[in-house]
Amino acid sequence: MSKKVYDQSEKPTRKEIAIGIVLVIMAIVMLLADIVVLPQQVIVQIGINALPSGYMPKYLVVAITFIVSFIGGLMYIFCTGAEKHRFLSLSLIGIAVSLISLIFSVS
Numbered sequence: 654m655s656k657k658v659y660d661q662s663e664k665p666t667r668k669e670i671a672i673g674i675v676l677v678i679m680a681i682v683m684l685l686a687d688i689v690v691l692p693q694q695v696i697v698q699i700g701i702n703a704l705p706s707g708y709m710p711k712y713l714v715v716a717i718t719f720i721v722s723f724i725g726g727l728m729y730i731f732c733t734g735a736e737k738h739r740f741l742s743l744s745l746i747g748i749a750v751s752l753i754s755l756i757f758s759v760s
Contacts, residue, residue, distance in 0.1 A: 663733050676726030676744045683751040684719045691715065696757050714754055722747025 665673075688711075695714045698707025725744025729737055 665730050669737070670730055672741070673726050673730035676729060676741075676748070677723060679748050680719055680722035680726055680744070683722065683748055684715060686755065687711075687715045687718065687751055690755055691758050695754055697754070699757070715751075718747050718751040718754070720747075722751065 691711045691714070693711050694708040695711050696705040696707070697709045697714065698705070700706035722744045725740045725742075725747060728740040729744060732740055
């Protein structure tokens with residue numbers, strides 16, 4: 654079963670294009686914020702005692718969250734049907750993970 658990418662008969666609406674562009678721009682902004690603000694070791698796991706128990710290199714965390722949110726935003730524009738909402742969710746999850754890593758690493 655292949656993913657259906659839109660053809661000429663099912664063009665995305667202006668609203669969908671605008672939302673996709675906003676998601677892509679947010680992914681780029683979060684990429685820049687992560688690169689500038691995050692320390693070299695980013696907290697990725699918190700133990701049951703509320704202390705950090707797992708770390709990852711900054712650039713790996715930044716790459717993963719950027720790729721997830723950027724691809725999700727682009728695919729939101731170009732896919733149709735149920736896949737569109739899945740990619741919207743994917744992009745929002747990537748942006749949320751980036752925000753959470755900023756919050757936990759800076760505080």
